[in-house]
Amino acid sequence: MRIAIPVDEQSMESGVCPSFGRAPYFLFYNTVTEESYYLDNGAVASQGGAGIRAAQVIADHGAGVLITPRCGENAEEVLRRSEVLIYKSIPGTAKQNIDAYEAEQLVLLSDFHPGFHGHEK
Amino acid sequence: MKNSGVRIAVLSGKGGAGKTLLSVNLAAAAGKSVYIDCDVEEPNGHLFFKPQIARENDVTVKVPFVTESLCSGCRKCVDFCKFNALAFIKSKPYVFEEVCHSCGGCMLLCPQNAIAERNKAVGKELEGVSQNVTVKTGILNTGEASGVPIIKKLLEACCDCGEPVFIDCPPGSACIVMESIRDADYCILVAEPTVFGAHNLGMVFDLVRLFKKPYGVVLNKCLEGENPAEQFCAEHKARVLGRIPFDSELGMLSSEARIAVRESERFGALFSNLLKTVMKEVRHEAASYTQR
Numbered sequence: 001m002r003i004a005i006p007v008d009e010q011s012m013e014s015g016v017c018p019s020f021g022r023a024p025y026f027l028f029y030n031t032v033t034e035e036s037y038y039l040d041n042g043a044v045a046s047q048g049g050a051g052i053r054a055a056q057v058i059a060d061h062g063a064g065v066l067i068t069p070r071c072g073e074n075a076e077e078v079l080r081r082s083e084v085l086i087y088k089s090i091p092g093t094a095k096q097n098i099d100a101y102e103a104e105q106l107v108l109l110s111d112f113h114p115g116f117h118g119h120e121k
Numbered sequence: 122m123k124n125s126g127v128r129i130a131v132l133s134g135k136g137g138a139g140k141t142l143l144s145v146n147l148a149a150a151a152g153k154s155v156y157i158d159c160d161v162e163e164p165n166g167h168l169f170f171k172p173q174i175a176r177e178n179d180v181t182v183k184v185p186f187v188t189e190s191l192c193s194g195c196r197k198c199v200d201f202c203k204f205n206a207l208a209f210i211k212s213k214p215y216v217f218e219e220v221c222h223s224c225g226g227c228m229l230l231c232p233q234n235a236i237a238e239r240n241k242a243v244g245k246e247l248e249g250v251s252q253n254v255t256v257k258t259g260i261l262n263t264g265e266a267s268g269v270p271i272i273k274k275l276l277e278a279c280c281d282c283g284e285p286v287f288i289d290c291p292p293g294s295a296c297i298v299m300e301s302i303r304d305a306d307y308c309i310l311v312a313e314p315t316v317f318g319a320h321n322l323g324m325v326f327d328l329v330r331l332f333k334k335p336y337g338v339v340l341n342k343c344l345e346g347e348n349p350a351e352q353f354c355a356e357h358k359a360r361v362l363g364r365i366p367f368d369s370e371l372g373m374l375s376s377e378a379r380i381a382v383r384e385s386e387r388f389g390a391l392f393s394n395l396l397k398t399v400m401k402e403v404r405h406e407a408a409s410y411t412q413r
Contacts, residue, residue, distance in 0.1 A: 048266075049205025049220045056199075056208050074217055081210045 001031045003101060004063040004084075005094050006054075010038040012095040020068045020075060021050035027094050028061055031102065051075030059084055067097050067106065076112045126283050127403050130305035132290040132298055132328075134321025139311045139341035139365065142375055144289040145169045146392040147399065149382040153253045154284050157275050159301040160291040161244060161259035161268035168378045172249025172256040180259070180271045181240035182223045187214050191235035198227035198236060219266055244271045252383075255284070272300045285400075294328040302329065307403045308336040309362065312350035319349035326359060335406035337362040339395065362402065363395040 006023030007014040017023035022044050029036040039061070043053035055075040058066055059082035066079060069089045079086055087106040089097050100106050131144040141158075145166050148156035158166040185198075185207075194212040206220040207227060214227075218241055228236040244261040259271040268291070276288070290301040302308055308329045312322035322338065329336040337360040340350055344367050354361050365371070371388060374381045381388035 043205070046205055047203075049217065052208050052217055052220065053205040056205075059210070074220065077217075078208045078210060078215070081208075081215065 001065060002061065002063045003029045003031060003065045003067060003098060004058045004061065005029070005067045005089070005097060006041070007038070007094050012036065012098075013093045015092075016067065016069060016089040016094060016097060018069055020066075020071050021046075021052075021054045023054070026054075026057065026061075028063060029094075029098055031098075049074070052078055055079045055082075055084075058082075065101065067101060068109065071109060071112055073112045073114055126285070127306045127400075127407075128286040128288060128304060129307045129309060129399065129403065130288040130290055130302040130334075131309045131311060132294075132302060132325050133292060133311040134294060134324035135313075135317070136292040138292075138313050138318065138321065139339070140292070141166050141169070141289055142341070142371075142381075143309065143311055143339055143365070143395075144287045145380055146382045146388070147396050148254050148285075148287040149252075149380050150389070150392045150396045151254075151285050151287070155255045155257065155282060155286040156289065157257045157259075157286060158289045159259060159268075159272045159275060159297070160289055161261040161271045161297070162291060164258045164260060166289050167247075167249075167256060167258045169380050170249075170251035170254060170256045171378075172251040172254075174247050174249040176248040178246050178274075179242045180244045180246055180274045181242050182221075182270050183225065183238040184218045184221050184223065184241045185214075185216050185227050185236045186239045187216065188235050188237065189213055191233050193233050193235075195232060197230050197232065201226055201230050219264065223270075244268070246271060246274050255282075268297045269300045272297060276301070276304060294324045298325075298328065299332070302332060302334060305334060307399070307406060308334045309399065310336055310338045310359075311341050312338060312353075313342050314340065314344060314348035314350055314367075316349045319353040322350050322353050326353075326357065335402070336360075337399070337402055339363050339365065341365045342367040360402070362398050363391075365391070365395075 005027045006017040006020050007025050007027045008017050026039045043050040051072040052074045055078035065085050067087045067089045086109045088109040131140045148154045158164040199207040199209040204222050206217045208215045243265045247258045249256050259275045261268040291297045310325050312318045343364045382392045
């Protein structure tokens, strides 16, 4: 199983980024091989649809699980249709979140915000 | 150049500064005229005019429609979309209609011709009459991201109607305001006598200068004492067209959705004078523009 986490820094000790679509990096972690790699989030500078693009990257990299503090409706749509499960992150590092997931201590994220697109005036 | 046919946009950097008060009363003072409410997210000019609605049309935009049986899953459309309105799910494109900007690029690019366009309603335009004033109102459907298509529709039809047109803009200085002033001959900036009011005046001041529009300022809610918006005008050499006092009678009329020009002699005179000043400025600007 491959896990994806939005992170502030390219480190297992990094905190989980409070934003999903606008996170600077994504951490991908393989629970079988215990290998990990980081990816720059190309969606970070998107004018709009950052959540959709970020979710696309998660799906394209074959992740089965996303651990994130929050997620927008559009990203959720892409992830659900791509059969990626979304778990709510806990305070702490990326590593602590992976450990919590493996110990089955994380819960599925259930509230998805309507996004921030088009709300500027 | 006559007064007929000129398009005057009324804008401000914030809501509640007096755009609707001013544009409704200028249109009412002008007699035979057109009032267009471009504040499509929360149109309120119709509350004052209470027009008899004669015409109502849906406003639509084009959104892509994918015929999956024709799609080869090449992903070109998804990679092309700069707005991220297309996702690639299980080897097929998936459309997020509310993110789409209707550019049509995906349709042009598709090597299989699997993408067609269909109309999607984003709002309405309404037209009615209140005494001599033709009242046009745009309404954006709840949840839609952009009112620009509705504003385009509202403004395209009245390029040569021969009557003065008063455009009640949305607040701020974003895309929808740019669209509202794009074809305006003159812009009136409305400002409140506060530090915040002066800051917001600065936003629309920058915008009309960027668009190279002739403009003037109307100071609203004027009281005795200092007026930061007036100071802004002095510092930036912005012409002050007139002042509307902070007045309980005017406030009362507005709160009851009554048009001051039609109900009060005092304000009838005030807005008629303001209209004269504006029209004089418009003619002057039009003349100097032709010389340039």
